[in-house]
Amino acid sequence: MSLPRIAIDAMGGDEGVRVMIDGAAQARRDHDRFKFLLVGDQARIEKALDAHPNMRGASEILHCEDVVAGDEKPSRAIRRAKTTSMGLAVNAVKLGDAGAAVSAGNTGALMAMSKLALRTMPGIDRPALAALLPTLEDHDVIMLDLGANTECDARNLVQFAIMGAAYSRIVAGSAEPRVRLLNIGTEEQKGTDALQEAAQQLREATNLEMRFDGFVEADKINRGNVDVVVTDGFSGNIALKAIEGTARFVTDLLKTAFKSSLRSKIGYSISRPATELLRHHLDPNNHNGAVFLGLNGVVVKSHGSATAGGVANAVAVTARLLENNITERITTDLAELNKTAAASEARIGEGQ
Template sequence: MSLPRIAIDAMGGDEGVRTMISGAALARRDHDRFHFLLVGDRARIERALEAHPNMREASEILHCEDVVGGDEKPTQALRRAKTTSMGLAIQAVKDGRAGAAVSSGNTGALMAMSKLALRTMPGIDRPALAALLPTLGEDDVVMLDLGANTDCDARNLVQFAIMGAAYSRIVTGRQAPRVRLLNIGTEETKGTDQLQVAAAQLRAATGLDMSFEGYVEADKINRGDCDVVVSDGFSGNIALKAIEGSARFVTDLLKTAFRSSLRSKIGFLISRPATELLRHHLDPNNHNGAVFLGLNGVVVKSHGSANAAGVANAVAVTARLLEESLTERILADLAELGEARLRETRGGVPAK
């Protein structure tokens, strides 16, 4: 059975059409149920398709020459939502021509256009940007928000936890993902008032399919001890950039060390299987595909510098979210949270 079509913003990203089409073709090579709406310049898309015959019968082209610039302000991009490849890909989701959209373009513009066109689902105040990060455990960790909302209150953090847990259940298969709030310490007295209120609400919401386990510090995000890390977008983005920078620092340091002497070069040859495993584990292309959670539709952000394998991973993530009905799962959990708060009120304990 075919999945709903995935709209691809073929013009976004550093490499543009060639990489986006190659990535989609690579994804379809493993999953022939994928079908696409390719949005962008028809001539350039058709040239790129010449190298990927498996894509032709599975794709429709929506011609568009206008592109959102990488440094364009979201307010400027919004004015051209009806003429740009990014805006038309999102509009296809709203109109039902596609089940989801994938873009490697400007993150701020993608969020602004997605929120305006699709709106947030009932019970969600703000959408959040979520991504998978590698860990020492068997599964990746879901982290959100990663920059969509710099200021968040307790209500936002609780909603992020619900959305992140629903996403984690899909990608990890855990029935009750372990959820923690990012904080400056693990003690209950640490953190802002908003963090403490959010923690109290999550502890009280016993009917949700998650296991709230308190706080986590930034240096423990990748240990594999939790499945979902929740934060405001300001702190989350800083933590993400620090993790990415540390990964690059380690790999660059190893390269320098292995090149420092003949003995080191011999040591590199001996340890090459281990270093290749490390490189694969830290390669951002293997974890590509950040999701805007909380919208009435699925929108996935591929990294602008992603290669074809990275784009393929983002497409595969998108298809899995469609297949596993992410939006419906979030709505069900929000309904359960509302029922839990109603039970608290009827029991004489006012919900905070």
Template sequence: MTLPRIAIDAMGGDEGVRVMVHGAAEARRNHDRFRFLLVGDETRIKAALDEHPGMASASEILHCDEVVAGDEKPSRALRRAKTTSMGLAINAVKEGECAAAVSGGNTGALMAMSKLALRTMPGIDRPALAGLMPSLGDNDVVMLDLGANTDCDARNLVQFAIMGAAYARIVTGKPQPRVRLLNIGTESIKGTDNLRTASQLLTDAGLAMEFDGFIEADKINRGEVDVVVTDGFSGNIALKAIEGSARFVTDLLKTAFSSSLRSKIGFLVSRPATELLRHHLDPNNHNGGVFLGLNGVIVKSHGSANAKGVANAVHVTARLLEDDITTRIAADLAELGEDALRDSGQPASNGEEQSK
């Protein structure tokens, strides 16, 4: 079965066209059903396609030589939405020319453009950035929000939990994902009023999830949970702390194994285990953040991702399209009902999103 087209912002990411095209080609080598709209400088895209002959018949090029800079303010990027590769990739989703878009560019600009062009789903106040993180369990952990909304109320957190559970059912295959709210303790009296209110709403909701209150940050990767829900401020800090710890461990092992001849021999003996560790901690194997809650699928690839990472982001996109993530979220929202959220005493919030 051929999938709907995926728009690729070929100019996004630290290395731009070469890596984005290479990653899309790698994804297609595993699944030849992918078709792409490659948005960016036509000359550079054609040069990259020359290295991947099988991509030409599955790709169309939309020329654009303007790119959103990594440090560009979202407000300025919005004004250039009609002339940049990121903006045109998102617009292709809006116009129905593509079913999804993937970009490795500026996260704040991608969120702002996506929200303006696609709008949020009925019943969702704010979209959230969800990502996959490694764990000791049988599957990765879905975590959201990772930086799209720095300040969230109980209503937002409940919506994030619904969206995260819908995503987790797709990537884990579990009909009742284990969902927890990130907090400073697991006791019901801990945390802010918003956290406690959200916890009560989710406890009473009876949705297709296994909700059991709070989780502390040191348990995120233990394999005890499938979805971790938090505001974008705390989520982004937790994400970067985990990524930094992973780099620290790998660098520490590298230093230790090169410190002496005995250590080098020890490395050779333990190499299968260290390779497994390296694979597990490699962010490229978990690449592909998703803006959940929009009327369309937008996937954020890490700016520093290599071709394997971009390919993973494309595969994430395909799974969301195959399983119709927006329909799943809408069904759970309908089951919860607007009255349940009104009972929290908190109206829909329209505060500014702040990306990492």
């Protein structure tokens, strides 16, 4: 059975058409049910498709020459939504011409366009940006929000937890994801009022398909003992950049150390299998595909510098969200949360 086709913003990202088409083709070699709406300059897309016969019968091209610049302000990008490859890819989801959209372009513009075109789901106040991060275990950790909302209240954080848990059940296959709130300490009395209130609501929501495990500190995000880390977009973006920067620092430090002397070079040749494993584990292309959760449609953001393999991973994530109906899962969990809230209010009323 074929999945709804995926709209690809072929013009977005650092490399543009070639890498986006190569990545989509790689994904389709692994999953021949994938079909695409390729949005961008037709001549350039046709040229890129020459190298991928498997894409011809599975793709339709929507011609568009206009591109959202990497440094373009979201407010300006929105005004050009009807003429840019990014805007037309998102609009295809709105019109039902595609089941999801993938872009490696400007993150702020993509979020603004997606929110305006698709709107938030009923029961969700704000969409959140969620991404997969590597851990010491054999599974990734999901973290949200990573920059869509700089300030969040308890209600937002609880909604993020529900969306993140639904996402985790799809991509990680965990029946009951372990959810924690990012905080400055694990003690129950620590944190802002919003964190305290969100934690209380999540403790009471025992009917949800998740396990709330309290708080987590930033240095424990990648240890492997949590499946979903929830925070506001300001703290989440800082934590993400710190994690990515540390990963680059470690790999660059190892490169420098191994080149420092003949003995080090010999040591590198001996330890190369281990260092290659480390490089592969930390490579962001292997965890590519950040998702805007909470919209009436699926939109996935690829790294702007992603390789074809990274784009293929983003497409694969998109397909899994479509196949498992992420919006329906979130809607079901929100209904369960509302039942818990109603029951709690009823108990309070009876006690008065």
